[in-house]
Amino acid sequence: MQGMSERQYAARVGLSRGAIQKAKAAGRLVLHEDGSIDAEASDRLRAETTDPSKTRKAPATKLKPVPDSAVSAVGDTLREQGLAAPTTGGGTTFLQAKTANEVLKAQERRIRLAKLKGELVDRARAETLVFRLAREERDAWVTWPARVAALMAADLSEALEQGGDAASGASKPAVTTALIQRLLETHVRAQLDSLADLRPRLG
Structure with missing residues (x-):
């Protein structure tokens, strides 16, 4: 077989075998003499003949808003360590949130260690x-x-x-x-x- 089977080409382009069969019947695929699919030529032909408005797009991930209390906690943690904190209403960057998280984890480990050593009491x-x-x-x-x-x-x-x-x-x-x-x-x-x-x- 010179090219790909319908199943192989479907896996290549991320479509079902039925969709490939429809595209083949509609003349939107380039075939070799033995009936197998010329993958590269078919990709170009499909790109030229596909209506962008009908292309299915992955649904956008809807992110939940971050509570103001969480943003404020990040700012307080960064300021305690002498680091740059987000301005009021300016939002928090991923780097700031990650830094605050690492600081809090370090503080938690230090407190846990102090308790194990008997330096802290309830x-x-x-x-x-x-x-x-x-x-x-x-x-x-x-x-x-x-x-x-x-x-x-x-x-x-x-x-x-x-x-x-x-x-x-x-x-x-x-x-x-x-x-x-x-x-x-x-x-x-x-x-x-x-x-x-x-x-x-x-x-």
Whole structure:
């Protein structure tokens, strides 16, 4: 066979075999003596005799509009990295969108790595732990006066007795602001030392 069969030529030009048979019957194909199709000559003849208006065109791909929020997110990501961001209403180029995507992927990998290394904690869990720690400190201060009152009274009595002995039988000294301040400072420091042992339980 000198040329192509109907099936072979149909595959070459992307048409059905029936369409090739119709074109052959209409004299729009060039045939060899053995009836096979001269592909190159038939291509030229078909190009000359085909009406462009009747040529089927592939339907145009309808692209969905990109939401403004997505464009804004691309711009924010690029600006954070000191890169050129799309102007307002100017649209986003493919290169800008691709760059922003690569930046976000790098940030995500860095955050994931930091979590694996234990450098980052879950924000909600951290807030819960801090709230619990603050509540424990508050409870410790709320119950502090009741716990320290008897101790301060004993310290005050002892300080007054020692002051009386030092005065060689003279009347006991009066309670002074300085004395009260000294006792308060002593017990407040003891309370703060105990609060220093409070630690957030991360386990």
